Amino acid sequence: LRFAVKYFANSPDWDNALLIFKDELKKIGVDMKPDPKEWKELLRVYEDRDFDAVVGAWRNGDLELDFFQLWHSSQADEAHSSNHCGFKNKTVDRLADQLRTTFETPDRIRIAQEILTIIHDEQPYTFFRSAEGIICWHNQGPPVKERYIDGLTQSLDAFHPLYNRSKVLYRIHWHFRD
Structure with a gap:
């Protein structure tokens, strides 16, 4: 078996x-070729689904979960959708729709956990690692001044043998307005 893995070129990790x-795959007779790509090209690779394998990262940009964009079957065959692997599952569809109309936190957590269990079991992706962290900010000071916010993230990654065990410092650049 031979395949190429496309990934973001500017990522030493x-x-x-x-x-x-x-090296580990080679021990079992699998030939994997790392294929680094610049960001713009990697976006094209995702959108055109032009890959044997591709490294990606999903981040929920909102505090409220919404699995529709990534996992709903209606997005699987759409050009340029975020459902890059073409995942289809009727139960996930029903739960993703239900999550959009459920407002009680315990119910939302239960639905999200059920969706994540199905995704874990079906493995539409091979998940290398999962990170979690909290970023907080404040909106004080002159609105024209650019400021940086620093935060640390530490998760189960620290226990994964392939991951650098040092804490990761993220620097986020914000423009604040009053």
Whole structure:
């Protein structure tokens, strides 16, 4: 078996992780070729589904979960959708629709956990790692001044053998207005 993995070229963490993964796969007779891409090209790769394998990262940009865009069957065959792997599952569809009309937190958590269990069991992707963290900010000071916000994220990644065990410092650039 031979396949190429496309990934973001400016990522030393992925350079290192994929080299380790390549060596491990070689032991079982699988030839994996890391294929770094610049960001614009990687976006085209996702949109055109032009890959054997591709490294990606999903981040929920909102505090409220919505699984529709990534996992709903109606998005699987849409050009340029975020459902890059073409995942289809009627139960996930029903639950994703239900989540959009459910407002009680315990019910939303139960629905989200059920969706995530199905995704975990069906493995439409191979999930290398999962990170979680909290970023907080304040809106004080002159509105024209650019400021940086620093935050630390530490998760189960620290226990994964392929991951750099040091804490990751994220620097986010914000423009604030009053």
